[in-house]
Amino acid sequence: MTATSYDLLAASAFLTGLSEGHLRQLSYTASRCVFRAGSRVFAEGGHADRFWLINAGRIDLDTHVPGRGDVVVETLGPGAVLGWSWLFPPYRWHFGAFAPQTTFAVSLDASGVRRLCERDPALGYQLTSRFVQVVVERLQATRMRLLDLYKVPS
Numbered sequence: 001m002t003a004t005s006y007d008l009l010a011a012s013a014f015l016t017g018l019s020e021g022h023l024r025q026l027s028y029t030a031s032r033c034v035f036r037a038g039s040r041v042f043a044e045g046g047h048a049d050r051f052w053l054i055n056a057g058r059i060d061l062d063t064h065v066p067g068r069g070d071v072v073v074e075t076l077g078p079g080a081v082l083g084w085s086w087l088f089p090p091y092r093w094h095f096g097a098f099a100p101q102t103t104f105a106v107s108l109d110a111s112g113v114r115r116l117c118e119r120d121p122a123l124g125y126q127l128t129s130r131f132v133q134v135v136v137e138r139l140q141a142t143r144m145r146l147l148d149l150y151k152v153p154s
Contacts, residue, residue, distance in 0.1 A: 005028075
């Protein structure tokens with residue numbers, strides 16, 4: 001038996017603690033997706049119109065560093081959430097994302113989720129709180145990676 005979108009969302013660590021009703025609402029905005037090995041998921045600066053919950057595989061987050069090109073700042077695996085820029089205007093990706101291997105995920109439509117959050121402030125609070133934590137973790141990972149890149153040799 002194939003798992004439904006609801007089942008996949010309910011199994012996500014990122015969404016642990018959400019009510020059955022909130023998970024059901026989110027499931028209507030969700031669909032399964034596959035990123036083929038070697039594909040770019042999104043480019044830094046592009047329009048952010050969704051986010052993903054990674055089930056299997058790996059996604060590399062990168063940013064353009066002048067003189068160095070695109071630098072991987074974090075690697076995301078099963079259980080991770082990909083994409084937070086959809087939540088905050090102007091809805092532009094702050095990083096790029098690349099699939100170095102085939103990756104399976106659940107995709108959630110940003111405009112649908114934003115509408116749900118507007119109609120249900122409790123859901124909006126729950127998701128915003130979780131995504132703010134993701135933002136903090138990503139910025140910390142980026143900071144550490146850039147410090148490594150520009151470390152002065154002793």
